[in-house]
Amino acid sequence: MGGPVDETTKEVSDLTMESEGTMSKNARKKELKNKQKEEERRRKEEKAKQAAATASSQVKKNIATEDEEMDPTQYFENRLKHLATQKADNKNPYPHKFFVSMTLLEYVEKYDGLNNGEHQEEINVSLAGRIMSKRSSGSKLFFYDLHGGGEKVQVMADLSKSELDESEFSKFHSSVKRGDIVGVTGFPGKTKRGELSIFPRSFIVLSHCLHMMPRHKAGPASDNANAKKTDGWVPGSPRDPETYILKDQETRYRQRYLDLMLNTEVRQIFKTRSKIIQYVRRFLDKRDFVEVETPMMNMIAGGAAARPFVTYHNELDMKLFMRIAPELYLKQLIVGDLSRTGVYEIGKQFRNEGIDLTHNPEFTGCEFYMAYADYNDLMTLTEEMLSEMVKELTGGYKIKYHSNGLDKDPIEIDFTPPFRRIDMVDELNKIADLNINPADLSSDEANKYLKEACKKFDIKCSPPETTTRLLDKLVGHFLEETCVNPTFIINHPEIMSPLAKWHRSKKGLTERFELFINKHELANAYTELNDPVVQRQRFADQLKDRQSGDNEAMPLDETFCRALEYGLPPTGGWGLGIDRLCMLLTDSQNIKEVLLFPAMKPHAEPSAKGANSDVGRPFWHNFKNLLVSREFCCCLMTSFIMLCFLCIYEINR
Structure with missing residues (x-):
């Protein structure tokens, strides 16, 4: 009883299960295919982002290194043009005054104990110094090493903390160069990695460095290698001038200001000289x-x-x-x-x-x-x-x-x-x-x-x-x-x-x-x-x-x-x-090392255009000196008197 019906029902059930299995398999394949497409799309997007980031980084690198790779003469001319543009816009490129609330040394001593990542945004500090290194992370974040009095403080210029809008911020910081003397006003803090920094709300260039600054041959990462190495140097211990950023002796002696600016150890030499004289x-x-x-x-x-x-x-x-x-x-x-x-x-x-x-x-x-x-x-x-x-x-x-x-x-x-x-x-x-x-x-x-x-x-x-x-x-x-x-x-x-x-x-x-x-x-x-x-x-x-x-x-x-x-x-x-x-x-080993401005044989440099110079006309220079000399005037007077006597004699004769 019911045998044929049961068999028919079983066959229908088997067909349904087979159909559902086939459909489930197709759905899984389709779902897997969709996932693969999504993954491939995601990878492409990620790759595109990386390429864009690399391109952006390269652009930033080019912007950062463009000045360093430029011919020094062209660099100087560009800087002069920048100053001329500022003056044309009624901006004073050399402000008369900037209030400094503390020195870099005082800043380091006061805030070096901050915890990593700690910011004290309620405090306002004004620092000034010379920029010896510049780095950027996009157009909204710039890092500077501010030097002064033998100390260094990092300046972390963040658009979100600045008084400038995005366009002004990017334009201003693109114009700031290594060697510029700047004033920054902001709050103290430490980065997550523990580097003491100042986060500026306002940033002003006080004096422009028009010449390209020498830098360590090892590149930007080594800009402070000299400072770190020589911080521990004390009088009576051996020195190693090979660690200097500026090594050329002629340049060091003739442009001592550059030597002092770049070579920390040299500053120590002359501070030691001062201490010796003070002791005596x-x-x-x-x-x-x-x-x-x-x-x-x-x-x-x-x-x-x-x-x-x-x-x-x-x-x-x-x-x-x-x-x-x-x-x-x-x-x-x-x-x-x-x-x-x-x-x-x-x-x-x-x-x-x-x-x-x-x-x-x-x-x-x-x-x-x-x-x-x-x-x-x-x-x-x-x-x-x-x-x-x-x-x-x-x-x-x-x-x-x-x-x-x-x-x-x-x-x-x-x-x-x-x-x-x-x-x-x-x-x-x-x-x-x-x-x-x-x-x-x-x-x-x-x-x-x-x-x-x-x-x-x-x-x-x-x-x-x-x-x-x-x-x-x-x-x-x-x-x-x-x-x-x-x-x-x-x-x-x-x-x-x-x-x-x-x-x-x-x-x-x-x-x-x-x-x-x-x-x-x-x-x-x-x-x-x-x-x-x-x-x-x-x-x-x-x-x-x-x-x-x-x-x-x-x-x-x-x-x-x-x-x-x-x-x-x-x-x-x-x-x-x-x-x-x-x-x-x-x-x-050389007495010139302990003299700020030692005696040097002068360079034979051509005079500036339009300047009064005796270069190239020594005869006129010597003749002019002869005319104003005491000996020549006496000789001229004697000759005149003798001529007068001779004329009187001829008249009377």
Whole structure:
């Protein structure tokens, strides 16, 4: 019963299930196909976005690097055009004033403790400095490294925080260049990565850098490598100029402002120089010395054995000499009892001599004169001053110095007192196996003996071969070369020391010392000669050397001798070369490294168009000078008078 019906129902059911299975399979295929299409579309969109982002990034990169790859002359012209455009729009490209609420150092000290990602939007701060690096992330976000006073703060200029609209924001920040001096006002904060930044609401260019700034060869990411590396540099430690952004020596010395701007270590050198001078001044002030100033231009070039610079005073109608040392004036102040302890002067001295690694024609020295002291007291004072200075600046008594060049390992120089002492003549006789008698050095025989000694050891002495110059060459060859750590060479012969007092127990010698460090003279001092009769005789002996052709021999200074006749108390005199001391403590092998503006041979540059210049017409320049010269006017007047007399004579005849 019901068999056929059941079978029919079963067949229909099977067909339905088969149809549903077929439809379900097709639906799945269709759904899978749709998913694949959707995935493919999504991938294409993502790829298109990436391509667009890459293109945009490339455009931004091109914008960022366009200036850096531009010809410097074209860059300069473009910057001038930008300034001209601003002026045409009645905008002042050089604002008169910008209020700075704190320095970058104060900003770092105050806000460096913020948490990563923390912003203090309720605080308003105004900072100023020079832009040394610029980066961008689209047209709505710019990053700058703001430098000033040896510190760096990141400026994160975000459109959403700015007072400018999108168009103005993009246009303004596109015009800001590396090297520009800017003022920013905004709130402090740290990025999520922990970099202290300022988020500006307002941003203004205070001064435009018109020239393309040098940058680190490694590229933008390395702009601050130098600063990071040298932050830990301290006086007395070795330096590595290869880390400098600006490496070319000529450019560094001629454009020191650029050197200071780009090379952090160079700023440290000159800050150290300032600290050295401050220490010397503080050391002497604590001992009741009085600081004074004496004339830079003198009628007589005295006080040291050197060739002077000559100038001319029109009103007084006389030659004057730029001072080679302030010694004779300072001793007159001791005669006048200006200070019970003594007097000192820190200032420029001028010597018209060669330029080399340790000599510059204009240099800074410190001289002091201490009443009722002798050269033994001054040696003790020198040890105390220098050893404590080194300890204060470096943290210890030992320094590192590249004495043999930067490509060799630095040597160690030990300032631990007491310093080594060498008796000049005794040590010279011992080392060179000589027989120099200091009491007989004024004789012709002594001069001949020293000439033969120099010849024997192949020591060159440029003419005139005076006894003083020959002795100096021998000492330089045999003794100075042994003086690496601080060493006093003491008891110089009288013939070498016209202003020093005779030795109280060794005939023919004086109570004098020279301090040598790293084989170079750093200080010179002696018990002062205060006998006016003997002083005049010493000047007379110097006159003989001048007549022999030695332009460095001292002339007679009658004014000084007259002052001695009023009585100079027992006095110790001392002079220190500030520049050479700075070289030692900053690991500088060239004196130009410690002089902000060293003497340099000028570039032969063409004059600006339309400027008054004598370049290219030296004849007219010389002729014009001749017309206004005193000698020419006198000659012209004499000729005119003679012509008048001749005319009168002819008329009367």
